[in-house]
Amino acid sequence: MSAVPIEFPHISGLRYLNHAAVAPWPRRATEAVRSFAEQNSLIGARDYPDWLKIEQRLRLRLKRLLNAPSSDDIALVKNTSEALSFVAFGLDWRAGDQIVISNEEFPSNRVVWEALKPRGVEVIQVDLRGKNPEADLLAACGPRTRLLAISAVQYASGLRLDLLRLGAGCQARGVLFCVDAIQQLGAQPFDAQANGCAFAMADGHKWMLGPEGLGVFYCRADLREHLTLHEYGWHMLEHAGDYDRSDWQPAHSARRFECGSPNMLGAMALEASLSLLEEVGMPQVAAQIEERMVLLQQGLQRLGATLHSPLDPDRRAGILTFSLGGWDNQALFARLKEQQIVCAQRGPGIRFSPHFYTEFAVIEQTLDVLGQLLPG
Template sequence: MSLQRHRLDAEFALDPELCHLNHAAIGPWPRRTMEAVCRFATDNAARGSLDYLQWLEVETHLRHRLARLIGSDDSASIALLKNTSEALSVIAHGLPWRTGENVVGIAQEFPSNRIVWESLAPRGVRWRALDLDQSSDPEGDLCALCDEHTRLIAVSWVQYARGLRLDLARIGAFCRAHDIRFCVDAIQGLGAQPFSLADSGADFVVADGHKWMFGPEGLALFYAAPAHRQTLGLHQFGWHMVANPGDFEQYDWTPAPEARRFECGSPNLLAVHALEASLSLLEDVGISRIEPLIRERCDWLIEAIDRRGFELLSPRAPERRAGIITFRVPEVASERLYPALMANQVLCAQRGGGIRFSPHFHTTEETLTLAMERVEQLARG
């Protein structure tokens, strides 16, 4: 379970007593990301905005990296928004809805993927939710929830609580066949799993960068297929979203044809520098190499959970999971175990009725071993 350990030791300087198993919440910054932020801050303090054009070149590089991450060669379709919730809101309140239409999704979604669709109720749009606890075929049951009034299927690629990974290609094929738009929240998969825009059939892809991509909070990917960019109504306006943003005296303006039309104001260039550096690490290692490394760590955890007689709540089949492993210790309340783990430097989350561990490719076997030993000790105590 190693990957040129010396290289990773140079990139991740985590406290050896800390078991960081919370990439599904907020991932640690690699050293190169910390250094990029420090350089940006130092240059800003010493030179002001003299290097602004170079900062914008970094932003351009980031758009290309994000496009490659989702399997696209069209960086013009990438917008940089504040977070996943904002991106979902742009879609929800940009589509030209008709009264009586509906959105199909999943009941156990993170609140951002419920609230934004529920907010359409005053416009006569209904959110129809699949209960995963009652489904043995989530893709088939999602499609079965659709009717002639379904305008959009909106789901997370990987469910945040227990880590169920959906077969996007199956859902996407159904959407194309029935003229339904397909929105994918990829926040729990990008950086951990290969993503194919073509195979998924997604019309919209959204994801914050602060989880599996090792980036900062406050910057998110928003992909809108060219066919839908112009049809999404705009509700945020400013100097940056126009076709000629450098012409401050123009009065006859039009929105930019690129996805930048959804970016109303000044870019978050500090976060841009951070995320661009983090994605350079993912590209250096390679997502095709990262995915099996994460799978190894998840397999290790499942074996350790089984050996101790704990209850696995995450899917057991590798094709049904990404990097999230949620489990429960019998006769021990997760509400009690979680704060005890955090107090003992096991960085995790309480989700889906259990304890959620989310290792990344750099997580060592020593970290996993120490974390499970602490779980066992605290459960007995």
């Protein structure tokens, strides 16, 4: 943690509690992009082979972050929505097939499945407010269910689901398990193999501390050729780079989902950011986030705030949503913004999402500001 002040300098007075939306970059990511820009302006792509080595390091870091069997299982995509679309419009659906999701999903993990309605696919939404949401989700998986698509952590409530249990339940039922991991990957350890994921995806700009416009798509090896491709180009070919070859086939690796030129600028930043998470270690990252969550929870409870997020540490990652008596959420959000408290208005309240490096002083100052806003 000694390197954190160097990696995350901040504007004096700024309290950043919005990693569940868009995270600040660590200094090393900024330096990587600055160096990349300088190379482009001075020598162009003369050293392009060196850039490809960094991109390969990124794939390996993502492989380790998801515990994928191989970097061949990793595709670099524009965002979570693109990866979800590869699955939704790649599988061979039949009229009457069902997809099970929750009633709390971010639009990216709802609309893409609802868009299959013209093909006769039915989307079943399961209420997560029961005492046993995993049991409720699995109970909704009937004989016509082809896929269970769920967010590892719900974006508004912060509810973290038991992926091991869901994955095992899907396997027992012959149901494909698709995990939107955007609110967990980089905040909590994640294991695509142990969780039994058929597919998993996430953007880099939240808990992975990277830029927008670059994400990861994990596709289990035995399923890659079962997803019909809808995007084609030079980069997704097995023999990419052999431009004079007349016969072609999609890459056997997950690169088959990367149709054209890569986002090399984003790769520079995300590779640098993930190097920091690896240095700290995901168990330590999760433990540090939990310390900050406890501090926020206890402080908000002292203020009499209503908490809309789970209080059980096993049920949360880095999201805590609350409302404050006497305050309309929109008005409270505007007031917090005036005080340079960066957060989000989500679901039934205001969402705080600290990361492992968030200074305790930031949380204490935020709680002081909220205390001053109490009626009377």
